[in-house]
Amino acid sequence: MTFAVFFILLFLGVPIALVLALTALWYIATSGNSVLFESYPQQLFGAIESYGLLAIPLFMLAGELMNEGGLTSRLINLARILVGGFRGGLAYINLVANMMMAAIMGSAASQIAIMSRAMVPAMEKEGYSASYAAAITSAGGLLSPIIPPSMLFVLFGVLAQVPIAEMFIAGIVPGLLMSLLFFIVIALIGLVQEYPKGEWPDRAKRREYLLMGMPAGLIPIVIIGGILTGLATPTESAALASLAALLIGKYVYKDLKFSHLPEILRRTALNAGMVIMLISAAGVFGWVVVYEQIPQAAAAWIAQQTSDPFVFMLMVVGVLILVGMVIDGIAALILVVPxxxxxxxxxxxxxxxQFGVVVCLTLVTGLLTPPVGAGLFIGSSMTGIPPMQIFRSLLPFLLATLATLVLLSGVPELVLVLL
Structure with a gap:
């Protein structure tokens, strides 16, 4: 009955945080155990009592400051130096810029929104189909959960009680692998569709793009370098990245005004508040799941199906793709990890x-798959292109993502090599 209440509320369109909190309340009410009622508030607050979770609003703030301060456009120009001259050059530029943004923002949804506004109109002007431009931009958002930093990695580290810095390091090789597969997809599509060959910037432009892009390029170095060297925790790196974005946007590019800060802080507070509220509610729901000994029941069932770790990981990927289609990635992560x-x-x-990297990437794939597909609707709202049209153009990139998941499931060394 408890799960029936969960699915009824979910399909009625009730916000997922309320679905989780109300379902937990329903279970407690029907269980007749008054002690659980007394523990309910404690579990709500206990789920968010973690220093590591402070990284989430700070990375959101860094992304907002970068977009408002003109750092995003400079990173795109920096990408032109690296890949602008290949056939379908703007498609490569889009992907490389997404890789740079993934090393700053940590949020797939925010990245899709920002990059859709920046890249899709530019690609349309050069003759690319609108749906293909939106698909590449949306696919670039899939890099966000595995190229460090990653909000899902922060949350997984808290849930699994593993160092968040090591989770970030574990995501480097998988992120590069998936980027390589995306490059191959773009190259093949470019040949089939005969997209025009791009143009390399001339010497003057290269110098301009490099000089103007270097300050923005320092932010990923601040984040990842601080974590890899042990000089800063992920939370401290997020705070430093926010400060760097503020100073660069205000004093180097001069696009950011102090009058913009109240609105930037308001958006960050609203977005971070929704995420933290979701974590809190999902923590209570996860507490109910553990109390009911569902993990033990699931373990017994899975043991009857297979004893092969690779088959188990493929089963997890299959189930979580379905879960990610209907439930927000953060909520799903909190539900499945325990x-x-x-x-x-x-x-x-x-x-x-290995488990964390595979699970985070699988769940964020649900952002771009119907029926919910929040990432598809974000891309659609930014570009005016129907969600299903974006989805059809996105299929080759989703197949590349699936290939990445199979490789990561079967070859743990791809995740563990840098640890």
């Missing part, structure tokens, strides 16, 4: 880092 991580570690001896 159930599946103990099984992965204890029964199949799977590293928490």
């Amino acid at each position: 159930i599946l991580l103990p099984i992965a570690q204890q029964q199949f001896d799977i590293s928490a880092y």
